[in-house]
Amino acid sequence: MAKIDPIARAAAMSARGLILKAPYPGADKPWPAICKTCMQPTKSSYTSVITKGQGPCFTCGQRKSSAAAARKRAVPAEVAEDKIREANVKPLETFPGTQGAWRGLCLTCLREIDVWYCSVVYSGNGACYYCSGTRQIPDADARAELLTLGLEALVPYPGSNEKWRSRCTTCKKIVDPTLCNARKTKSPCRFCAQRATDPEVAVETMKEAGLRPLTAFPGNVKAVWRAEHIDCGKQVDAVLDKVIQRRRASCIHCVQYGFKQALPAFLYLLVHTALGAAKIGICNDGSGRIRTHELNGWRQVLVTPLSGYQAVRAEQHVLNHWLALDLPQGVSRLDMPQGGWTETVALRDRSLPELREAFDAAVASAVRPRCSGSATDPSPSEEDGYLF
Ligand SMILES: [Zn+2]
Ligand SMILES: [Zn+2]
Ligand SMILES: [Zn+2]
Ligand SMILES: [Zn+2]
Structure with missing residues (x-):
C-alpha cells in the first residue's frame, strides 16, 4: 500500500481553490479551509473533492446550481412577447426578464401599465391593474369610458368591480353593470340586449x-294592450311602442291609491344620493308615506302642507314639467319596493336648485285661483286621455 503524502494532498486541495486552515485530518474527515472564490469557510473532505471530484465549496456549488436553474427558466423575448400579447397587452419596451416590471399598453382599456410576467403567465392573474380593478381610475376617465360603451353614469365612479348606477344612452333605461362587465358584454344594457318583442321584456x-x-302580451308592439295604471288603479289601453318611446307616463286623472283629496296633505321632494335621483310625491297628513321612503334611503329636501286638491295639482305640475322636458324616470321599479318610481328624475338631469325652483313654481300655481281657458296651461287636455 502506497504511503500517504499529506503535503501532496494539501497541494491537490489547494489546486482546487481552497486555502487550508488545518493539517491533513484523514481522507474522509472534514478538512477546514476557506474558498478562494467566495471566501467562505468550507469543510469538504479530501475524498469528496479529489477522489470523487465534487465541488470543493458548498456555497459556490449552490450558487452555480441556482444560476443554471435560472438559465433554464429564462424565457426568450419572442416567447414572452407572444404570451403577453395573448393577455391583450402590447409591449412598449424589450422584455426585461420574468422578474422585472414590463411597460406595456393594455389593449382592453388603452392605458399604459407595468406588467409582471410571472404573475400573468405563471399565476394566471390579469395583466392590467386598471382592468382588474386593483388600481382606481379617475372618475372622469371612468365616466368617459362608460359613455363610449353606451351608458351614462348617474352617480360617482364606485370602482370597476362595483355595480355602477347608469343609464343606457339608447333606451334611457336604468342599469347597474360593473365597469368590468360593461367592457365585456356586447350590449352593456340588458334591455337593449334583449328584443322588445320578448314577452318578458315587454311586461317589464x-x-x-x-x-x-x-x-x-299581444305579440305586437303596435297592438293595444289592456293595462292598469299602478298609481291610480284606472284601466288604460296602452300601446307598447308608445310606452317605449315616451320616457315618462302621464295619466291625467291620476290620483294615487288611498290618497284623499278632501283631506290635508303634503307635497314633498326627496333625494336618494346613492341612486342619484330625486322624487316628487304627495301624501295625506299622518299617512307615514314620507317615513316609508326614508326607511328606503330617501332624504327630505322640501315638504309643504297643502290641501289635498292643491297637492294633486302641484304634483301634476312638476310631473308635466318633467314630461315636457322629456326626462326619463330617475330610478327603476326594483329600486322602490314601496312604489313611486314613476315620479322620479335623475339628479344628472335636474340639479337641486332646478328641483327647488320647479317645486316652488308648482306650489305657487296650485294655490293660485285657477283661471279657466289659460292658453299657457301646460297640463294635457281631457281629449288627450292617457298619454301612452
Ligand atoms: Zn466558494
Ligand atoms: Zn386595462
Ligand atoms: Zn338600452
Ligand atoms: Zn293613473
Whole structure:
C-alpha cells in the first residue's frame, strides 16, 4: 500500500481553490479551509473533492446550481412577447426578464401599465391593474369610458368591480353593470340586449312605466294592450311602442291609491344620493308615506302642507314639467319596493336648485285661483286621455 503524502494532498486541495486552515485530518474527515472564490469557510473532505471530484465549496456549488436553474427558466423575448400579447397587452419596451416590471399598453382599456410576467403567465392573474380593478381610475376617465360603451353614469365612479348606477344612452333605461362587465358584454344594457318583442321584456317595460298588464302580451308592439295604471288603479289601453318611446307616463286623472283629496296633505321632494335621483310625491297628513321612503334611503329636501286638491295639482305640475322636458324616470321599479318610481328624475338631469325652483313654481300655481281657458296651461287636455 502506497504511503500517504499529506503535503501532496494539501497541494491537490489547494489546486482546487481552497486555502487550508488545518493539517491533513484523514481522507474522509472534514478538512477546514476557506474558498478562494467566495471566501467562505468550507469543510469538504479530501475524498469528496479529489477522489470523487465534487465541488470543493458548498456555497459556490449552490450558487452555480441556482444560476443554471435560472438559465433554464429564462424565457426568450419572442416567447414572452407572444404570451403577453395573448393577455391583450402590447409591449412598449424589450422584455426585461420574468422578474422585472414590463411597460406595456393594455389593449382592453388603452392605458399604459407595468406588467409582471410571472404573475400573468405563471399565476394566471390579469395583466392590467386598471382592468382588474386593483388600481382606481379617475372618475372622469371612468365616466368617459362608460359613455363610449353606451351608458351614462348617474352617480360617482364606485370602482370597476362595483355595480355602477347608469343609464343606457339608447333606451334611457336604468342599469347597474360593473365597469368590468360593461367592457365585456356586447350590449352593456340588458334591455337593449334583449328584443322588445320578448314577452318578458315587454311586461317589464310596461311595469317600469307604471302599468300592470291585464292580459298576455299581444305579440305586437303596435297592438293595444289592456293595462292598469299602478298609481291610480284606472284601466288604460296602452300601446307598447308608445310606452317605449315616451320616457315618462302621464295619466291625467291620476290620483294615487288611498290618497284623499278632501283631506290635508303634503307635497314633498326627496333625494336618494346613492341612486342619484330625486322624487316628487304627495301624501295625506299622518299617512307615514314620507317615513316609508326614508326607511328606503330617501332624504327630505322640501315638504309643504297643502290641501289635498292643491297637492294633486302641484304634483301634476312638476310631473308635466318633467314630461315636457322629456326626462326619463330617475330610478327603476326594483329600486322602490314601496312604489313611486314613476315620479322620479335623475339628479344628472335636474340639479337641486332646478328641483327647488320647479317645486316652488308648482306650489305657487296650485294655490293660485285657477283661471279657466289659460292658453299657457301646460297640463294635457281631457281629449288627450292617457298619454301612452
Ligand atoms: Zn466558494
Ligand atoms: Zn386595462
Ligand atoms: Zn338600452
Ligand atoms: Zn293613473
